[in-house]
Amino acid sequence: ETGVTQxxxxxxxxxxxxxxxxxxxxxxxxxxxxxxxxxxxxxxxIFQYYREEENGRGNFPPRFxxxxxxxxxxxxxxxxLELDDSALYLCASSLxxxxxxxxxxxxxxTRLTVL
Amino acid sequence: xxxVTQMEGPVTLSEEAFLTINCTYTATxxxxxxxxxxxxxxxxxxxxxxxxxxxxxxxxxxxxxxRKETTSFHLEKGSVQVSxxxxxxxxxxxxxxxxxxxxxGTILTVHP
Numbered sequence: 001e002t003g004v005t006q007x008x009x010x011x012x013x014x015x016x017x018x019x020x021x022x023x024x025x026x027x028x029x030x031x032x033x034x035x036x037x038x039x040x041x042x043x044x045x046i047f048q049y050y051r052e053e054e055n056g057r058g059n060f061p062p063r064f065x066x067x068x069x070x071x072x073x074x075x076x077x078x079x080x081l082e083l084d085d086s087a088l089y090l091c092a093s094s095l096x097x098x099x100x101x102x103x104x105x106x107x108x109x110t111r112l113t114v115l
Numbered sequence: 116x117x118x119v120t121q122m123e124g125p126v127t128l129s130e131e132a133f134l135t136i137n138c139t140y141t142a143t144x145x146x147x148x149x150x151x152x153x154x155x156x157x158x159x160x161x162x163x164x165x166x167x168x169x170x171x172x173x174x175x176x177x178x179x180x181x182r183k184e185t186t187s188f189h190l191e192k193g194s195v196q197v198s199x200x201x202x203x204x205x206x207x208x209x210x211x212x213x214x215x216x217x218x219x220g221t222i223l224t225v226h227p
Binding site: 004035 | 151213214217219
């Protein structure tokens, strides 16, 4: 069973640029959640995708957007990067639905640095 | 809104010492409560969980009891090991699934 994978591992961008982060969910999972973890802080919920639809969103501006594909992998896109977007971006997959365990399994994260 | 507060860290202990990391929460209704652990260079791993009041979650010698009356979910371990050195996060979810709200994390360092 393959766990949650994320790419790239590290990324450096400049202010104003756009970035796309990718996540492959664990086999059999249908839901992906994205979190932003600033240095020394706990993760903050960005949004969740369930069966290719956004299923909840945290307090992040519209320049944070996402997609989920038919194979349940997902992308996080951030436009007009700001210095404060520098963080570890975590993806978590889970199996949602009646009778499912709903436990979220986290990937290792993508470290984004905005200069 | 929902929030989680963890004790200030970091925590430094000698091997075999007793560990307590305090966690309190604010939420409406009856959230599910979790402890996650993050080892250096790795993603978050679920350590234990409790889904209703008075439930005790346990795993790898760690325990935490869901206390509705004190809105707390303190993490304990009777005898820590060097391998327990990591960052520990308390979290809640409004149901047994959905978004997680995390505390700020507590760094634990265990010396031989």
